[in-house]
Amino acid sequence: MSQEHEAAGTIEDRLMQRFGTLTPTERLLAGHLTRNFPVAGLASMTYLAKEAGVSTPTVLRLVQKLGFRGYPEFQAQLRNEIEARLESPLSKHARWTDGVPQTHILNRFADAVLANLTRTLSRIDHADFDACAEMLADPKRRVLVTGGRITHALADYLVTQLGIVRPGVSALPSQSSAWPSALLEMRPGDVLIVFDIRRYERATLQLAEMAAERGAEVVLITDPWISPISAYARFRFAAQIEVPSAWDSSTALMVLIETLLAAVQELNWPQAQDRMTRLEALYERASMFRRGKG
Amino acid sequence: MSQEHEAAGTIEDRLMQRFGTLTPTERLLAGHLTRNFPVAGLASMTYLAKEAGVSTPTVLRLVQKLGFRGYPEFQAQLRNEIEARLESPLSKHARWTDGVPQTHILNRFADAVLANLTRTLSRIDHADFDACAEMLADPKRRVLVTGGRITHALADYLVTQLGIVRPGVSALPSQSSAWPSALLEMRPGDVLIVFDIRRYERATLQLAEMAAERGAEVVLITDPWISPISAYARFRFAAQIEVPSAWDSSTALMVLIETLLAAVQELNWPQAQDRMTRLEALYERASMFRRGKG
DNA sequence: CACACTCTGAAAAATAATTGACAGACTCGC
DNA sequence: GCGAGTCTGTCAATTATTTTTCAGAGTGTG
Numbered sequence: 001m002s003q004e005h006e007a008a009g010t011i012e013d014r015l016m017q018r019f020g021t022l023t024p025t026e027r028l029l030a031g032h033l034t035r036n037f038p039v040a041g042l043a044s045m046t047y048l049a050k051e052a053g054v055s056t057p058t059v060l061r062l063v064q065k066l067g068f069r070g071y072p073e074f075q076a077q078l079r080n081e082i083e084a085r086l087e088s089p090l091s092k093h094a095r096w097t098d099g100v101p102q103t104h105i106l107n108r109f110a111d112a113v114l115a116n117l118t119r120t121l122s123r124i125d126h127a128d129f130d131a132c133a134e135m136l137a138d139p140k141r142r143v144l145v146t147g148g149r150i151t152h153a154l155a156d157y158l159v160t161q162l163g164i165v166r167p168g169v170s171a172l173p174s175q176s177s178a179w180p181s182a183l184l185e186m187r188p189g190d191v192l193i194v195f196d197i198r199r200y201e202r203a204t205l206q207l208a209e210m211a212a213e214r215g216a217e218v219v220l221i222t223d224p225w226i227s228p229i230s231a232y233a234r235f236r237f238a239a240q241i242e243v244p245s246a247w248d249s250s251t252a253l254m255v256l257i258e259t260l261l262a263a264v265q266e267l268n269w270p271q272a273q274d275r276m277t278r279l280e281a282l283y284e285r286a287s288m289f290r291r292g293k294g
Numbered sequence: 295m296s297q298e299h300e301a302a303g304t305i306e307d308r309l310m311q312r313f314g315t316l317t318p319t320e321r322l323l324a325g326h327l328t329r330n331f332p333v334a335g336l337a338s339m340t341y342l343a344k345e346a347g348v349s350t351p352t353v354l355r356l357v358q359k360l361g362f363r364g365y366p367e368f369q370a371q372l373r374n375e376i377e378a379r380l381e382s383p384l385s386k387h388a389r390w391t392d393g394v395p396q397t398h399i400l401n402r403f404a405d406a407v408l409a410n411l412t413r414t415l416s417r418i419d420h421a422d423f424d425a426c427a428e429m430l431a432d433p434k435r436r437v438l439v440t441g442g443r444i445t446h447a448l449a450d451y452l453v454t455q456l457g458i459v460r461p462g463v464s465a466l467p468s469q470s471s472a473w474p475s476a477l478l479e480m481r482p483g484d485v486l487i488v489f490d491i492r493r494y495e496r497a498t499l500q501l502a503e504m505a506a507e508r509g510a511e512v513v514l515i516t517d518p519w520i521s522p523i524s525a526y527a528r529f530r531f532a533a534q535i536e537v538p539s540a541w542d543s544s545t546a547l548m549v550l551i552e553t554l555l556a557a558v559q560e561l562n563w564p565q566a567q568d569r570m571t572r573l574e575a576l577y578e579r580a581s582m583f584r585r586g587k588g
Numbered sequence: 589c590a591c592a593c594t595c596t597g598a599a600a601a602a603t604a605a606t607t608g609a610c611a612g613a614c615t616c617g618c
Numbered sequence: 619g620c621g622a623g624t625c626t627g628t629c630a631a632t633t634a635t636t637t638t639t640c641a642g643a644g645t646g647t648g
Contacts, residue, residue: 012417016532019519023625027519034518035536039377042336042369044605055627060607071606072634075336082376083333105560106423109553110415117411121404129400149577153451160444161541245556246570247455254548259403262539266399276540317595338635349597354637365636366604 010081011074012037014066026062029054041078045071108244113251116240120252121259123238132219132235133263135191139166139271141217142190144182146172148204151195154250158193158257164279165265165272176203183207188215196220196227197241198248208232221256223248304375305368306331308360320356323348332379335372339365402538407545410534414546415553417532426513426529427557429485433460433565435511436484438476440466442498445489448544452487452551458573459559459566470497477501482509490514490521491535492542502526515550517542 009017015030022030032052033040040048049056060071068074136143143162147155155171163169172182186192192211196204205228208218212232220233223241230236239252265272303311309324316324326346327334334342343350354365362368430437437456441449449465457463466476480486486505490498499522502512506526514527517535524530533546559566 016518016520020522020524025626031519039373042373042376045607046605056606057608057628058626061626079333079336082336104420105557106415106418106420106553109556110411110549113549113552114408114411117404117408121400124400126398126400150451150454153447153454156450157444157447157544160447164541243552243556245552245559246566247458247555247559249552250451251545251548251552254545255404255407258407258537258539258543258545259400261541262403262537263399265539265541272540319596339637340635350636351597351638352595355596 011041011066011078018065022062022065025054025058026065028052029058029062038078038082041075042082105244112243113249116242116249116252117255120239120255124256124259128235129237129260129263132237133260133267135217135235136162136219136260137166137264137267139168139268140189142168142170142187143193144170144172144186144190144211144216145193145195146204146207147195148197148199148201150248151197151250151253154253154257155193155195157254158261161257161261162264164276165261166268166275172207176207179203179207183210183214186211186214186216190216191219192216193219193221194227194229194233195222195253196229197223197253198225200227200229205229221253305335305360305372312359316356316359319348319352320359322346323352323356332372332376335369336376399538406537407543410536410543410546411549413534414532414549418550418553422529423531423554423557426531427554427561429511429529430456430513430554431460431558431561433462433562434483436462436464436481437487438464438466438480438484438510439487439489440498440501441489442491442493442495444542445491445544445547448547448551449487449489451548452555455551455555456558458570459555460562460569466501470501473497473501477504477508480505480508480510484510485513486510487513487515488521488523488527489516489547490523491517491547492519494521494523499523515547 012034015034019027019030029049029052033048036051040051043051045056045059049059052059063071063074066074068077135141143166145155145159145162147153152174159169159171172179192208194204194208208220208229209232212218217235218229218233220227220229220236222230222236222238224238226236226238237256239256241248241250241252243249306328309328313321313324323343323346327342330345334345337345339350339353343353346353357365357368360368362371429435437460439449439453439456441447446468453463453465466473486502488498488502490502502514502523503526506512511529512523512527514521514523514530516524516530516532518532520530520532531550533550535542535544535546537543
């Protein structure tokens with residue numbers, strides 16, 4: 001069903017719906033607005049314009065594109081929405097999808113994921129975390145990543161993103177028959193990142209063992225039951241993975257990955273930035289891009 | 295810092311605290327303010343005065359008794375409080391890793407991710423969501439999945455997991471040169487799931503367009519700025535992706551995927567369960583074949 | 589009942605915000 | 619390259635809002 005919600009809808013909806021039709025500067029503003037929603041819109045137009053880095057007429061034009069006659073009308077609507085939001089049971093999950101019973105899969109799942117995340121994050125030993133990030137930021141070490149049946153997609157993601165920030169990152173081949181030759185190339189001080197959850201695979205364990213023997217630093221990303229690889233790991237991070245389904249959630253793993261990535265990126269920002277701009281240029285040249293800002 | 299703000303605390307607290315020292319008309323105003331807190335305070339002083347049935351100087355005097363230099367300062371403080379209140383209760387900072395400054399990347403990132411998640415989940419149109427899950431649960435439709443430079447890992451994850459639950463799921467080849475032949479095989483009613491965020495790629499847009507022309511149902515998973523593919527999509531889901539880093543977070547996308555997976559799995563649980571046990575058995579045999587584990 | 593005092597709102601003055609008109613900058617198609 | 623068209627900020631006019639001033643109304647006291 002459904003693209004008829006055009007005319008009305010909440011301000012947030014309208015912003016998203018019309019984002020495509022906005023001009024570059026207006027997108028700048030729309031971005032700022034959604035990022036700091038809704039409070040940013042409560043300030044005066046002048047202030048909002050300054051914060052977003054645009055001029056006041058741009059603010060006015062955007063607001064008019066959203067269907068309001070003027071800024072005051074926009075603010076009135078915004079206040080109404082805030083009122084509605086604040087009045088609904090604000091303690092619990094009032095922010096999940098309204099109009100759906102609490103037993104709907106959406107709500108049950110959202111609850112579980114949120115709980116997983118808070119637990120996972122609060123369990124991180126920050127000293128370990130910092131040390132691990134520092135190790136991963138060292139460009140002299142090469143980094144190999146491997147995952148299991150389910151987690152290989154996450155390993156892949158990590159390789160892609162970490163590979164943007166620093167050189168020498170690669171994925172281990174997916175067939176374990178090809179691992180020995182990869183191990184042979186490994187130097188002491190190199191890093192092996194292993195994803196290993198539930199159904200721990202024996203081949204992965206052996207891989208970690210051999211890597212550790214060859215002097216590689218093993219980083220283990222696992223579940224709360226802790227893979228046996230832990231024995232060979234210099235760093236280990238456990239993510240909560242249980243959700244109301246027959247399989248395990250990878251969301252907390254994803255957050256772990258991204259948090260590490262953020263830390264590594266922050267640690268050697270100059271190089272990372274340099275790599276990113278160069279990479280960007282290469283991509284730019286390689287394919288035709290839509291115009292527009294990121 | 296010399297003088298004011300001796301009375302700290304939230305505006306509501308201050309109102310209560312000083313209620314006793316107020317004059318009759320000021321109490322009228324204070325009552326109105328607490329009854330319609332906090333939205334009443336966001337309007338202009340003139341409007342607020344009229345609503346409360348007092349004059350504008352009275353408003354100003356009350357606000358000054360509360361310790362503010364003027365009405366604008368009062369409103370700024372009010373906005374801050376609203377912002378704090380609108381933040382997810384879960385992102386109350388106390389939960390994150392203690393002993394680390396709030397500015398540590400771990401905390402900043404955790405905050406951002408949590409906010410993204412609540413935003414993303416609360417934004418899902420549940421009717422759309424249900425309809426989409428039902429469509430994906432239909433075993434007669436084949437499902438193709440494709441992603442971009444960064445999102446291909448997510449597409450991969452979706453294929454792996456959805457492929458466990460139902461038959462006929464595959465990833466589109468990664469080179470766009472191989473897409474035409476894949477399109478040729480597509481039948482009306484088949485589903486194309488497209489991940490498309492920021493830097494929207496032109497080739498992906500064309501793919502979606504052609505698929506839609508051939509009668510395929512397009513499901514778009516995108517960012518808040520909404521990929522232009524939206525025009526061809528039967529269903530579209532937007533995930534918040536901004537985090538304190540130079541790249542975009544995929545966590546919210548991951549949650550979207552998993553929530554959909556959970557819904558699909560729930561919809562045809564018997565078949566899914568059957569497939570899962572059979573698959574399990576196959577993996578068991580395969581690993582024994584490789585030299586087994588206990 | 590006058591006096592001192594406080595409280596209150598009307599109106600004016602000061603300040604800030606909103607909006608429209610315009611012109612330079614930029615992009616795109618040719 | 620060049621013109622048509624679009625975008626965007628500067629500026630000024632208009633409008634609204636905040637703040638000050640001040641006089642009258644209310645209150646309680648001696």
